[in-house]
Amino acid sequence: MTRGESGPADDEPGRPPDDHAPTSAADAGEARAAGDAGDTTRAGSTGSAGEARTAGNTGNTGNTGDTGEPTKGGGAADAGTTARAGDAGAVRRRRLAVRGAPVVALLLLAAGYVAFGDAVRNRLFADDAVRVAAPVPKAGTEGRCAELIDAVPDELGGAERRETRPATRYTAAWGDPAIVLRCGIPRPDEMNNPRAPGARLKGVDWMLESPDDGSHRCTTALRSVYVEVSIPAAYRDVEALVELGDAVRTTIPAGL
The missing domain is CATH 3.40.1000 (Protein Transport Mog1p; Chain A)
Structure with missing residues:
Protein backbone atom coordinates (compact mmCIF):
# COMPACT_ATOMS: atom_id res chain seq x y z
CA MET A 1 0.00 0.00 0.00
CA THR A 2 1.28 3.41 -0.86
CA ARG A 3 1.51 6.26 1.49
CA GLY A 4 -1.53 7.99 0.03
CA GLU A 5 -3.99 5.18 0.59
CA SER A 6 -5.80 4.65 3.89
CA GLY A 7 -6.92 1.38 5.48
CA PRO A 8 -7.91 -0.03 8.76
CA ALA A 9 -5.23 -0.15 11.30
CA ASP A 10 -4.82 -2.81 13.82
CA ASP A 11 -4.83 -0.29 16.60
CA GLU A 12 -6.04 3.20 16.31
CA PRO A 13 -5.61 5.28 19.40
CA GLY A 14 -8.58 7.39 20.35
CA ARG A 15 -11.20 5.23 18.58
CA PRO A 16 -13.81 3.75 20.95
CA PRO A 17 -14.43 0.03 20.71
CA ASP A 18 -17.54 -1.24 18.98
CA ASP A 19 -20.02 -2.34 21.70
CA HIS A 20 -22.00 -4.51 19.31
CA ALA A 21 -19.12 -6.51 18.02
CA PRO A 22 -17.53 -9.18 20.16
CA THR A 23 -14.04 -8.54 21.08
CA SER A 24 -13.05 -12.14 20.72
CA ALA A 25 -14.25 -15.62 19.91
CA ALA A 26 -14.39 -16.45 23.60
CA ASP A 27 -16.62 -13.51 24.23
CA ALA A 28 -18.93 -14.65 21.44
CA GLY A 29 -19.18 -18.12 22.96
CA GLU A 30 -20.01 -16.69 26.35
CA ALA A 31 -22.69 -14.55 24.81
CA ARG A 32 -24.25 -17.52 23.10
CA ALA A 33 -24.08 -19.49 26.31
CA ALA A 34 -25.82 -16.69 28.15
CA GLY A 35 -28.52 -16.60 25.53
CA ASP A 36 -29.01 -20.29 25.78
CA ALA A 37 -29.21 -19.99 29.52
CA GLY A 38 -31.92 -17.37 29.15
CA ASP A 39 -33.89 -19.65 26.90
CA THR A 40 -33.43 -22.45 29.36
CA THR A 41 -34.62 -20.25 32.19
CA ARG A 42 -37.68 -19.29 30.27
CA ALA A 43 -38.33 -22.90 29.39
CA GLY A 44 -37.88 -23.85 33.01
CA SER A 45 -40.37 -21.22 34.04
CA THR A 46 -42.78 -22.49 31.49
CA GLY A 47 -42.23 -26.00 32.74
CA SER A 48 -42.86 -24.88 36.30
CA ALA A 49 -46.08 -23.24 35.24
CA GLY A 50 -47.09 -26.43 33.48
CA GLU A 51 -46.32 -28.42 36.57
CA ALA A 52 -48.36 -25.98 38.62
CA ARG A 53 -51.26 -26.30 36.24
CA THR A 54 -50.91 -30.09 36.26
CA ALA A 55 -50.88 -30.10 40.05
CA GLY A 56 -53.95 -27.90 40.05
CA ASN A 57 -55.70 -30.20 37.64
CA THR A 58 -54.72 -33.16 39.78
CA GLY A 59 -56.25 -31.47 42.83
CA ASN A 60 -59.39 -30.73 40.86
CA THR A 61 -59.54 -34.34 39.79
CA GLY A 62 -59.48 -35.44 43.42
CA ASN A 63 -62.34 -33.06 44.26
CA THR A 64 -64.61 -33.14 41.24
CA GLY A 65 -63.39 -36.00 39.10
CA ASP A 66 -62.54 -34.00 35.93
CA THR A 67 -61.21 -37.15 34.27
CA GLY A 68 -64.16 -39.27 35.39
CA GLU A 69 -61.90 -41.33 37.65
CA PRO A 70 -61.73 -40.47 41.38
CA THR A 71 -58.37 -40.27 43.02
CA LYS A 72 -57.43 -42.54 45.90
CA GLY A 73 -58.53 -39.92 48.42
CA GLY A 74 -61.99 -39.59 46.80
CA GLY A 75 -62.36 -43.36 46.69
CA ALA A 76 -61.67 -43.60 50.41
CA ALA A 77 -64.35 -40.96 51.13
CA ASP A 78 -66.85 -42.82 48.96
CA ALA A 79 -66.01 -46.09 50.72
CA GLY A 80 -66.59 -44.45 54.12
CA THR A 81 -69.95 -43.06 52.99
CA THR A 82 -70.99 -46.47 51.68
CA ALA A 83 -70.00 -48.11 54.98
CA ARG A 84 -72.02 -45.57 56.98
CA ALA A 85 -75.02 -46.11 54.67
CA GLY A 86 -74.72 -49.87 55.18
CA ASP A 87 -74.58 -49.43 58.97
CA ALA A 88 -77.68 -47.23 58.87
CA GLY A 89 -79.53 -49.83 56.81
CA ALA A 90 -78.58 -52.56 59.27
CA VAL A 91 -79.83 -50.45 62.20
CA ARG A 92 -83.16 -49.85 60.45
CA ARG A 93 -83.54 -53.57 59.78
CA ARG A 94 -82.85 -54.37 63.45
CA ARG A 95 -85.42 -51.78 64.54
CA LEU A 96 -88.03 -53.25 62.20
CA ALA A 97 -87.28 -56.74 63.51
CA VAL A 98 -87.67 -55.60 67.12
CA ARG A 99 -90.89 -53.75 66.39
CA GLY A 100 -92.32 -56.73 64.50
CA ALA A 101 -91.66 -59.23 67.30
CA PRO A 102 -94.71 -58.27 69.44
CA VAL A 103 -96.96 -58.47 66.38
CA VAL A 104 -95.72 -61.96 65.55
CA ALA A 105 -96.22 -63.04 69.17
CA LEU A 106 -99.82 -61.78 69.16
CA LEU A 107 -100.55 -63.57 65.88
CA LEU A 108 -99.16 -66.82 67.26
CA LEU A 109 -101.21 -66.43 70.43
CA ALA A 110 -104.38 -65.82 68.41
CA ALA A 111 -103.67 -68.82 66.19
CA GLY A 112 -103.20 -71.04 69.25
CA TYR A 113 -106.42 -69.79 70.78
CA VAL A 114 -108.40 -70.59 67.64
CA ALA A 115 -106.69 -73.95 67.15
CA PHE A 116 -107.59 -75.28 70.58
CA GLY A 117 -111.11 -73.81 70.38
CA ASP A 118 -113.65 -74.68 72.99
CA ALA A 119 -111.32 -77.10 74.80
CA VAL A 120 -108.85 -74.34 75.67
CA ARG A 121 -111.55 -71.86 76.65
CA ASN A 122 -113.22 -74.42 78.90
CA ARG A 123 -109.96 -75.11 80.71
CA LEU A 124 -109.10 -71.44 81.10
CA PHE A 125 -112.46 -70.43 82.46
CA ALA A 126 -113.43 -73.76 84.11
CA ASP A 127 -116.74 -73.60 82.26
CA ASP A 128 -118.87 -76.58 83.27
CA ALA A 129 -122.01 -75.28 81.57
Missing part, protein backbone atom coordinates in the same frame (compact mmCIF):
# COMPACT_ATOMS: atom_id res chain seq x y z
CA VAL A 130 -124.26 -77.52 79.48
CA ARG A 131 -124.61 -76.63 75.80
CA VAL A 132 -128.28 -76.32 74.98
CA ALA A 133 -130.14 -75.23 71.86
CA ALA A 134 -131.88 -72.08 73.09
CA PRO A 135 -135.62 -71.93 72.27
CA VAL A 136 -137.43 -68.83 71.03
CA PRO A 137 -140.75 -68.49 72.91
CA LYS A 138 -143.72 -66.97 71.17
CA ALA A 139 -144.29 -63.27 71.73
CA GLY A 140 -146.06 -62.67 75.04
CA THR A 141 -144.91 -65.97 76.60
CA GLU A 142 -141.32 -65.04 77.45
CA GLY A 143 -142.29 -63.95 80.97
CA ARG A 144 -143.98 -67.29 81.67
CA CYS A 145 -140.83 -69.16 80.74
CA ALA A 146 -138.68 -66.88 82.87
CA GLU A 147 -140.93 -67.53 85.86
CA LEU A 148 -140.69 -71.28 85.31
CA ILE A 149 -136.88 -71.22 85.21
CA ASP A 150 -136.86 -69.28 88.47
CA ALA A 151 -139.26 -71.79 90.09
CA VAL A 152 -137.57 -75.11 89.19
CA PRO A 153 -135.67 -76.87 92.01
CA ASP A 154 -131.91 -76.71 92.48
CA GLU A 155 -131.79 -80.50 92.59
CA LEU A 156 -133.60 -82.91 90.33
CA GLY A 157 -133.54 -86.70 90.59
CA GLY A 158 -130.53 -86.46 92.90
CA ALA A 159 -128.61 -84.32 90.37
CA GLU A 160 -127.52 -80.76 91.03
CA ARG A 161 -128.48 -77.89 88.80
CA ARG A 162 -125.94 -76.62 86.24
CA GLU A 163 -125.50 -73.53 84.12
CA THR A 164 -126.50 -73.63 80.47
CA ARG A 165 -124.89 -72.07 77.39
CA PRO A 166 -125.85 -69.90 75.71
CA ALA A 167 -126.99 -68.11 78.83
CA THR A 168 -130.74 -67.62 78.65
CA ARG A 169 -133.72 -67.52 81.00
CA TYR A 170 -135.55 -70.17 78.97
CA THR A 171 -133.42 -73.23 79.81
CA ALA A 172 -132.25 -75.26 82.83
CA ALA A 173 -130.10 -78.37 83.36
CA TRP A 174 -129.21 -80.87 86.08
CA GLY A 175 -126.60 -83.59 86.50
CA ASP A 176 -124.18 -85.35 84.14
CA PRO A 177 -125.39 -86.62 81.76
CA ALA A 178 -127.67 -83.62 81.95
CA ILE A 179 -131.44 -83.54 82.28
CA VAL A 180 -132.38 -80.51 80.16
CA LEU A 181 -135.53 -78.35 80.31
CA ARG A 182 -136.44 -75.94 77.50
CA CYS A 183 -139.43 -73.60 77.70
CA GLY A 184 -141.15 -72.08 74.66
CA ILE A 185 -140.41 -74.74 72.02
CA PRO A 186 -142.62 -75.07 68.91
CA ARG A 187 -145.57 -77.51 69.07
CA PRO A 188 -144.23 -80.99 68.29
CA ASP A 189 -145.70 -82.79 65.26
CA GLU A 190 -146.25 -85.87 67.43
CA MET A 191 -149.04 -83.93 69.18
CA ASN A 192 -151.16 -84.67 66.10
CA ASN A 193 -150.93 -88.40 66.76
CA PRO A 194 -153.97 -89.49 68.80
CA ARG A 195 -152.10 -92.63 69.83
CA ALA A 196 -149.06 -90.80 71.20
CA PRO A 197 -148.29 -92.11 74.70
CA GLY A 198 -148.77 -89.72 77.61
CA ALA A 199 -149.07 -89.46 81.37
CA ARG A 200 -150.55 -87.15 83.99
CA LEU A 201 -148.10 -86.47 86.81
CA LYS A 202 -148.64 -84.06 89.70
CA GLY A 203 -151.50 -82.36 87.85
CA VAL A 204 -149.54 -81.82 84.59
CA ASP A 205 -150.22 -83.70 81.34
CA TRP A 206 -147.18 -84.89 79.41
CA MET A 207 -146.66 -86.44 76.00
CA LEU A 208 -143.92 -89.07 76.23
CA GLU A 209 -141.54 -90.01 73.43
CA SER A 210 -139.00 -92.76 74.01
CA PRO A 211 -136.42 -93.20 71.23
CA ASP A 212 -134.61 -96.52 70.79
CA ASP A 213 -131.58 -95.28 72.72
CA GLY A 214 -133.54 -95.51 76.01
CA SER A 215 -133.79 -91.77 76.59
CA HIS A 216 -137.08 -89.88 77.10
CA ARG A 217 -138.37 -86.67 75.55
CA CYS A 218 -141.38 -85.32 77.44
CA THR A 219 -143.53 -82.30 76.40
CA THR A 220 -146.31 -80.58 78.33
CA ALA A 221 -149.79 -80.93 76.84
CA LEU A 222 -152.87 -78.75 77.21
CA ARG A 223 -150.74 -75.82 78.45
CA SER A 224 -150.37 -72.30 77.02
CA VAL A 225 -146.62 -72.80 76.54
CA TYR A 226 -144.88 -75.97 75.42
CA VAL A 227 -142.18 -77.14 77.85
CA GLU A 228 -139.78 -79.94 76.87
CA VAL A 229 -137.80 -82.08 79.32
CA SER A 230 -135.09 -84.42 77.93
CA ILE A 231 -134.02 -87.25 80.25
CA PRO A 232 -130.94 -89.36 79.32
CA ALA A 233 -131.17 -93.17 79.40
CA ALA A 234 -128.91 -93.23 82.47
CA TYR A 235 -131.92 -92.13 84.59
CA ARG A 236 -134.07 -95.03 83.31
CA ASP A 237 -137.43 -93.41 84.04
CA VAL A 238 -139.37 -90.13 84.06
CA GLU A 239 -139.44 -89.64 87.82
CA ALA A 240 -137.93 -86.19 87.35
CA LEU A 241 -141.29 -85.02 85.89
CA VAL A 242 -142.90 -85.48 89.26
CA GLU A 243 -140.40 -83.14 90.88
CA LEU A 244 -141.04 -80.54 88.20
CA GLY A 245 -144.85 -80.72 88.52
CA ASP A 246 -145.32 -77.91 91.01
CA ALA A 247 -143.14 -75.42 89.15
CA VAL A 248 -144.88 -76.12 85.81
CA ARG A 249 -148.38 -76.03 87.21
CA THR A 250 -147.92 -72.71 89.00
CA THR A 251 -146.17 -70.81 86.20
CA ILE A 252 -147.57 -72.20 82.93
CA PRO A 253 -151.37 -71.86 82.80
CA ALA A 254 -153.55 -74.64 81.37
CA GLY A 255 -155.08 -73.98 77.95
CA LEU A 256 -154.18 -73.91 74.31
